[in-house]
Amino acid sequence: MELPFVMSTLTRRGLLTPGSPVRTFAQLSALRRWGFTLAGELRQAAARDPDRIALIDDTDRQLTYRELLDNAERLASSLRTTLGVTVGDRIGLLCRNHPDLIMTMVAAGLLGADTVLLHTGLAGPQLAAVADEQRIRVLLHDREFNESVVALGAEVIRIDEARVADLLHKAPADARVDPPQRDGRTIMLTSGTTGTPKGARRRTPASFGPLASIIDRIPLRARDRIMIAAPIFHTWGYAALQIAFALRATIVVHRRFEPAAALAAIEQHGCDAVFAVPVMLQRLLHDVPAPQRPTGLRVVAVSGSALGGGVATRFMDRYGDVLYNLYGSTEVSWAAIATPADLRRAPNTAGRPPHGTRLVVLGPDGEPVPAGQVGQIHVGNELLFEGYTADADGRDAPAAGDRRDGASVADRLRGASAADRRPGLIGTGDLGHLDADGLLFVGGRADDMIVSGGENIFPSEIADLLAQLPQVREATVIGIPDPEYGQRLAAYLVLHADETLDAEAAQEYVRRYRARYAVPRDVIFLPALPRNATGKIVTRDLPRPRGST
DSSP states (O other): OOHHHHHHHHHHTTTTOOOOHHHHHHHHHHHHHHTTSHHHHHHHHHHHOTTSEEEEOTTOOEEEHHHHHHHHHHHHHHHHHHHOOOTTOEEEEEOOSSHHHHHHHHHHHHHTOEEEEOOTTOOHHHHHHHHHHTTOOEEEEOGGGTTGGGGSOTTSEEEOHHHHHHHHHHSOTTOOOOOOSSOOOEEEEOOSSSSSOOEEEOOOOSSSHHHHHHHHHSOOOTTOEEEEOSOTTSHHHHHHHHHHHHTTOEEEOOSSOOHHHHHHHHHHTTOSEEEEOHHHHHHHHHSSSSOOOOTTOOEEEEESSOOOTTHHHHHHHHHOSOEEEEEOOTTTSOSEEEOHHHHHHOTTOOBBOOTTOEEEEEOTTSSBOOTTOOEEEEEEOTTOOOOEESOTTSSOOOOTTOOBTTBOHHHHHHOSOTGGGSTTOEEEEEEEEEOTTSOEEEEEESSSOEEETTEEEOHHHHHHHHTTSTTEEEEEEEEEEETTTEEEEEEEEEEOTTOOOOHHHHHHHHHHHSOGGGSOSEEEEOSSOOBOTTSOBOGGGSOOOTTOO
């Protein structure tokens, strides 16, 4: 990325203001030694602003950047000496947003261990499968998930918040950790509904370029106060943490998102920005009657699913023109950002690609289509994911764009179409179009995947699971529009003669084997599924649940 753009953006956002020469030198030295990893970003923040509040949680516990770094180093030392954690080990994190989660992520990076961010909605059997496939050696979990972790094998060391406190207590007060032989990697899970979720390796930024691309479009500033409401195990919540450390921001986290409590904390702590997922906007609109607009709030940045149903306009009408919507995926990081002006003009737009991002809409021949024509969305930028962990042969997949037996990662994801083999680009799996002014509009998935509340769901996998019930003769599951979550699942079941089954029992069966967000909200019983002459189910002829649009 062009150096003038990066320097200009960092200056505009207050990152290059003069400071103590000693602290500035220490800040740059930390980045030189540790790179732009999460641990490196925390070290540079602690070097430049050691006494600035880094974290505030929902108990009003506060940690300065110096204290957060000291705790992370002590925890890393204790993980190494007490549990034998070393370079390349994998630490799973099954946690809501709180300081211990963040501290452990940094501690793992200090040791060169990989962190696997686990969805808190994973069912016990699914969690066990993920732990096995991702080769998790240590699992940090909140106490509320004690029942879920029972299914894990004895080879996984399980620790909860009490054990973290004990590990910190046992560590020497002056613990220091040198840079590991290799950087620890962060592994995000993709869909939790297609059997075992896949792990996608996040690429470590090589410079300030990716940060500059985001804050050029989303006006975040150095030393802002930022509430991270989006789950940190989610791609967007994790990105928020990276950005906040880079900005030396004060971060406010709550274990659970409660709209009234979030608004009170935003006002109490003087938050300048909030990172959220779209369903949280719905709750801020519907669960808090006529709230007072928080003073000083400049940015509400959302990502994870579409802003449907006029949410963008209604939200800005109530809270001001502060809404920024980032469209992206685990694989491509970001593709486009919509500003408040974009959303006022076209509330359903995904915006424009930020500086340094290449976005093209390709036809079946792999060539760009004209403005207004629908095609497959493909993206190229500095943070394309590095590949999936644990291929079917047990090895990690190569980085994006690498080749194995003539096929790229994108080829294996979506088939070897001409479009997917364009160098430096990965398809998002979505269909969409660009208008004459370059605004992107996303029409939907290129396959049958739906996005509900920011989570990817494959309806066919849920249908296959329901078909295993002995009472069920046929099953199909589709995605339908939902005003709160964007989309939701509806299941259609045909029972064997003389069999009975109620909707609650079917939902509980899915809940037992899949994440909670994969449970169909609607279960409809039919005498037969509508099929065409070739036996294919005609989904448009399925009756829609009452209240759907």
